[in-house]
Amino acid sequence: MTADEAVGRLASGMTIGIGGWGSRRKPMALVRALLRSDLTGLTVVSYGGPDVGLLAAAGKIRRLVTAFVTLDSIPLEPHFRAARQRGALELTELDEAMFLWGLTAAAQRLPFMPVRAGLGSDVMRVNPHIRTVVSPYADGEELAAVPALRLDAALVHLNRADARGNGQYLGPDPYFDDLFCEAADAAYLSCERIVDSAALTRAAPPQSLLVKRPFVSGVIEAPNGAHFTSCVPDYGRDEAFQKAYAQAAGDPEAWAGFTERFLSGDERDYQAAVTAFRTREVRPAAAHGEGA
Amino acid sequence: MSAARAATRAEVCVVACAEAWRGAGEVLAAPMGTVPTIGARLARLTFSPDLLLTDGEALLAGDVPALGGRASVTEGWLPYRQHLTLVATGRRHVMMGASQIDRYGNQNISCIGDWGRPARQLLGVRGAPVNTLNNPTSYWVPRHSPRTFVARVDMVCGVGYDRAAQAGGAASRYHHLHRVISDLGVFDFRTPDRTMRLRSLHPGVEVGQVREATGFPLRVPPEVPRTREPTPDELRLIRETIDPGGLRDREVRT
Numbered sequence: 001m002t003a004d005e006a007v008g009r010l011a012s013g014m015t016i017g018i019g020g021w022g023s024r025r026k027p028m029a030l031v032r033a034l035l036r037s038d039l040t041g042l043t044v045v046s047y048g049g050p051d052v053g054l055l056a057a058a059g060k061i062r063r064l065v066t067a068f069v070t071l072d073s074i075p076l077e078p079h080f081r082a083a084r085q086r087g088a089l090e091l092t093e094l095d096e097a098m099f100l101w102g103l104t105a106a107a108q109r110l111p112f113m114p115v116r117a118g119l120g121s122d123v124m125r126v127n128p129h130i131r132t133v134v135s136p137y138a139d140g141e142e143l144a145a146v147p148a149l150r151l152d153a154a155l156v157h158l159n160r161a162d163a164r165g166n167g168q169y170l171g172p173d174p175y176f177d178d179l180f181c182e183a184a185d186a187a188y189l190s191c192e193r194i195v196d197s198a199a200l201t202r203a204a205p206p207q208s209l210l211v212k213r214p215f216v217s218g219v220i221e222a223p224n225g226a227h228f229t230s231c232v233p234d235y236g237r238d239e240a241f242q243k244a245y246a247q248a249a250g251d252p253e254a255w256a257g258f259t260e261r262f263l264s265g266d267e268r269d270y271q272a273a274v275t276a277f278r279t280r281e282v283r284p285a286a287a288h289g290e291g292a
Numbered sequence: 293m294s295a296a297r298a299a300t301r302a303e304v305c306v307v308a309c310a311e312a313w314r315g316a317g318e319v320l321a322a323p324m325g326t327v328p329t330i331g332a333r334l335a336r337l338t339f340s341p342d343l344l345l346t347d348g349e350a351l352l353a354g355d356v357p358a359l360g361g362r363a364s365v366t367e368g369w370l371p372y373r374q375h376l377t378l379v380a381t382g383r384r385h386v387m388m389g390a391s392q393i394d395r396y397g398n399q400n401i402s403c404i405g406d407w408g409r410p411a412r413q414l415l416g417v418r419g420a421p422v423n424t425l426n427n428p429t430s431y432w433v434p435r436h437s438p439r440t441f442v443a444r445v446d447m448v449c450g451v452g453y454d455r456a457a458q459a460g461g462a463a464s465r466y467h468h469l470h471r472v473i474s475d476l477g478v479f480d481f482r483t484p485d486r487t488m489r490l491r492s493l494h495p496g497v498e499v500g501q502v503r504e505a506t507g508f509p510l511r512v513p514p515e516v517p518r519t520r521e522p523t524p525d526e527l528r529l530i531r532e533t534i535d536p537g538g539l540r541d542r543e544v545r546t
Contacts, residue, residue: 021372067416067417067418067419068418069415069416070415075415076414076415081412081413084403084409085410085413093402093407093416093417094417095419095420095422096376096418096419096422097376097380097419097421098421100377116380116422116425116462116463116465116466117421117425117426118421119421119451119459119460119462120421120424120448120451120455120458120459120463121424121449121450122402122447122449123417123421123449125448126407140461141461141462141465142460142461142462172349172350172351172369173349173350173372174371175371175372176373179373
């Protein structure tokens with residue numbers, strides 16, 4: 001299926017989990033399809049990177065569930081900052097581990113998981129709905145009861161997949177993508193390349209098979225589909241592009257220009273604009289000892 | 293060896309950070325920031341050879357590369373989800389940054405101002421709440437000022453001693469704030485009421501300067517020792533092996 005078809009199955013107001021971590025292996029082709037859609041009022045659940053920034057800038061997010069939003073090599077995500085500082089979105093701010101165990105609870109069909117995190121911190125103050133639970137055993141410890149982060153849909157991007165939805169990562173970190181899929185009622189998996197099932201383990205070990213097909217509703221072939229975030233070993237983060245993104249985000253006029261240039265068409269237009277950007281702006285600069 | 297240039301402030305800070313991991317044993321040293329990263333590698337190369345180090349991503353480094361370089365040996369796999377679960381085992385000593393920190397060691401990296409509508413949105417709480425309740429935690433502040441060392445943090449991310457005690461046994465059971473290291477000195481919480489105490493002054497720094505740069509009453513013992521200076525061997529390791537590019541000097545002014 002295409003990214004637009006996947007997004008066509010979503011509805012306004014849904015809770016959408018987005019895989020990857022920071023500015024790493026984000027399902028950006030699917031995020032761009034979300035930007036092209038008329039969906040609004042989303043609850044986005046993400047270890048946030050530019051997925052959150054772009055969706056926040058486009059006014060798509062009603063509520064964000066996260067532990068951080070960062071571009072990694074650029075610590076602070078400019079659109080997220082701006083959205084928070086103008087009060088444009090509601091935030092459920094969880095600790096990284098609470099987020100993990102919330103997803104785990106959802107995947108395991110449990111209402112909550114007990115966690116030694118959050119207690120004593122202002123995470124409990126800003127999330128008054130989070131309760132504690134007392135151990136029924138002799139220790140009697142009172143722990144945070146992190147509610148399940150059940151998702152209407154998950155969006156993830158992997159290196160390879162077969163057409164049935166078996167997904168494979170070839171980089172060093174699975175992030176939490178299988179967990180997002182298992183915590184969701186429907187998951188859409190984009191990948192760099194769709195290959196035959198037999199090809200998946202021809203050059204990579206079976207433990208690289210991260211996502212299992214019962215948890216995937218649709219597979220999308222999206223070459224360079226994590227751009228401008230990293231998708232190692234296929235490609236690293238496009239630092240020059242990310243820098244241009246962050247710079248443009250700081251100024252409404254520049255952002256309008258960036259949007260017009262890169263985000264006004266479909267995915268093919270986006271990739272063509274990126275190729276042109278790299279040819280015209282990055283390579284000449286690199287020749288002078290700057291840039292990527 | 294030839295007479296080395298005297299240690300810079302950044303190099304003293306590196307050694308102070310390294311000292312936080314002395315005696316830590318076979319745990320993951322998880323440094324955030326340049327100077328703590330150099331410090332962790334220095335500790336591993338000298339007095340804490342059992343430390344585990346990451347490559348900054350998903351691998352445990354089997355040897356100690358220069359900053360920006362790649363380890364040539366991998367001794368383990370530690371993707372983010374395993375890193376988060378490792379925290380719960382306690383076999384980790386993290387050194388985090390702090391946009392704000394108070395006298396009890398409550399730390400903030402989330403936002404400045406009212407959380408509901410912050411004046412400045414920062415990173416978010418990240419793993420600070422889970423870190424502080426589960427494994428030894430130290431803090432690194434490269435620019436000691438009253439804006440960072442505050443009477444009250446705007447959002448408690450890392451949990452301090454007062455808040456851990458109030459939150460009960462589950463919160464305080466493994467809670468341990470080990471050190472705070474800034475460009476002016478080294479601090480700990482070894483006081484009866486677990487408030488911050490000046491432990492040592494970096495060479496060339498006076499107590500008055502630290503008090504002026506601290507936005508809360510700081511415990512100062514009658515005799516404050518100097519932070520120890522790097523040995524010639526440590527200086528050589530910092531300058532030639534770990535940070536030949538001099539990145540430490542970008543984080544701490546001399």
